[in-house]
Amino acid sequence: MTVLFNNLPTKDQIACGINDRAIQFGDGLFETIKIQDQMPRLLSYHMSRLRRGAEAIGLSLPDYLHQDQLCADILRLMGTNNLTGNATAKLIVWRKPEYQKAYFGGDAQANTLLLVKGSPDLLPLKEHVSFSQEVVLHYWKLSRYKTISALPFVLAASERNQRGLDELILLNTKGYVTECVSSNIFWVKDDQLFTPSLQTGCVGGVMRSFLLDRCKEENIAYQEVEVLAKEILAANAVFTSNSQGLQAIQGIDSAFFPESQEILSGIKAALLK
Amino acid sequence: MTVLFNNLPTKDQIACGINDRAIQFGDGLFETIKIQDQMPRLLSYHMSRLRRGAEAIGLSLPDYLHQDQLCADILRLMGTNNLTGNATAKLIVWRKPEYQKAYFGGDAQANTLLLVKGSPDLLPLKEHVSFSQEVVLHYWKLSRYKTISALPFVLAASERNQRGLDELILLNTKGYVTECVSSNIFWVKDDQLFTPSLQTGCVGGVMRSFLLDRCKEENIAYQEVEVLAKEILAANAVFTSNSQGLQAIQGIDSAFFPESQEILSGIKAALLK
Known part of the structure; x- marks a missing residue:
């Protein structure tokens, strides 16, 4: 090549x-x-x-x-x-x-x-998702950037595969939701769109930035938040975003989000048109 | 080469x-x-x-x-x-x-x-030392190892040089003392030897391990601790350790440790003989 x-x-x-x-x-x-x-x-x-x-x-x-x-x-x-x-x-x-x-x-x-x-097209759905037991992130000057000091994400990918999961959600030292192995995370609860703030230590993904810019343009309210894992388990829909696209999450541990795909379709129609 | x-x-x-x-x-x-x-x-x-x-x-x-x-x-x-x-x-x-x-x-x-x-011999003394304002560490599965995902230490070395310091002490997300740019840190207070525990997120340095093993052999008491920066400022002596050797710290911000070199000489005599 x-x-x-x-x-x-x-x-x-x-x-x-x-x-x-x-x-x-x-x-x-x-x-x-x-x-x-x-x-x-x-x-x-x-x-x-x-x-x-x-x-x-x-x-x-x-x-x-x-x-x-x-x-x-x-x-x-x-x-x-x-x-x-x-x-x-x-x-x-x-x-x-x-x-x-x-x-x-x-x-x-x-x-x-x-x-x-x-590269193949993204799968539309991540069925089995859990929280990482091995990788913990934190906020600092470089956490928002994609650096080649990327061993935390290598370990997270390894843990995801060893546990037979489709995706893994990473928490920070305070227990707050940050992001997934190679994507940001969004959720919808009571018609509100949420995503972890950069202060959680998540990467400032380009698709994350694009989606938030599109929300501003379309006057769609969203909140960047610092929340514990239980908050996301109470969502109506969950999805991930990275430069390759958006993918619905169907289940996190025993929590089930049957509306994720449908709600994500509406978000795609509103923001990616 | x-x-x-x-x-x-x-x-x-x-x-x-x-x-x-x-x-x-x-x-x-x-x-x-x-x-x-x-x-x-x-x-x-x-x-x-x-x-x-x-x-x-x-x-x-x-x-x-x-x-x-x-x-x-x-x-x-x-x-x-x-x-x-x-x-x-x-x-x-x-x-x-x-x-x-x-x-x-x-x-x-x-x-x-x-x-x-x-490589040249180590300088015996680090005169001007402070705490990092840019780099924050945290404990996780790999923090004790020396990985080539080392950007935090690259940034710390850059900050140290920009601020004209001889050394920089890194804290973790809880504000606890962890280590220096490329060395572990030890201090003596009231005749007790202290060093941050691995749970602070510091690297498990080989010289750190060797010193602690030697303390056990010589029945010299030491404590691995999680403490805030102010604790180290109240020490009688402070020094760093890495595979290259031990170096006394003379001052951290406005705190002055006139006994560091003498106390370190005693420690070297007891542990490195």
Whole structure:
């Protein structure tokens, strides 16, 4: 497969310095971008989050990394790799080892790696969902960004699979609901839309941002909240969101949400039209 | 510089697959080993932590990664790279991308990278120390291990340097003292030795483990505690520990610890003889 490594086409492997800071410290960020109907989606949201994340970790993004160029590069890689259907692009940026004094890396330039691969459609429904017993999140300066220091989510994905679940909900150190393994979580209760606030330590997902922006445009009320797990179990409908789309949750432990799919259909009609 | 990548000598660069899980997710662990008088130190502690960490993240370590072989490999790299004085070895292990479904990586084999470089002696004293304003830690399944999902420590090192400090103390979400940027913290108050418990979310440092084991052998009482910052400010002496050694702390904000160096000398004499 052909990728773009530091803006140059490369096949299968990339040459990393022995002091590479992704390998040493997970010192970088990434974006996973949906490509539908030959078009990268929500690119302005991805670029905005990437820029703010880079500023937060003191990383200088290269000049070629802007929205129009990224769009063109993704479409070029689609062609080079003979991808014609729905696909996902992944953009990884990480600090070059200009300085190397233990953890400190200075305000360095970024390496960039852009990959595109085919992806199946999302399943409409997550049937069996529970709460993580192993992974606990917390709020801090970087929790809203997608960083490559992502072991909490690797462990969460492993726990989800070991327990035979379709999804896992992660709580923070206060017991508040934060997000799922690779998606944000929303719920509807008494006709109100809720999602955990960024202060819970959840990632500021691009689809989460897009949905909340669309709510504002459509004058649909929503609340960003810090609530315990029991609050979500009393919801009328629950669904997840990430850059790939929205998925209804049918059951969390013994709680059952028979209306999730229908209510989510209404939300999609109102917000994604 | 010559390194060992997956047990083979390699110079300057390593070839990583485009789905490399260190670059994508920081999905691995590392150990930083002190080499003094041509001998790697505390190797059994390093190997023990590495094995337990690998088990915690579901990573299979290769057969060649055992203590005797690691010792021989480190000494061989010292020779190949013409290193004669004190040095530091860094061993990084990370999950090979056998499976690749978003975050999930399965129980895969590990890539290994072993580097050795010269290192100066530690300064005996950290004069100006404060508490981090940006980095907050918390306890969870992996907090005791040294993982390459290390952005919190990268940010802490950056904050320390920006504030012109010699060291930074990190608190957890409850406000409890955890550790420093790349070392554990100890203090003495009323002739009692204290260090934060692993439940604060601090790394289980190899020197921390060694010191506590030595205390048990010498019947020296110590307490592993969860305490607020003000507790440490009332100490008689404060010092840090990591695999490189022990360093006295002379001042934290406006608190001054004139006895730190002398008390630490006594501790070194009792525990490191």
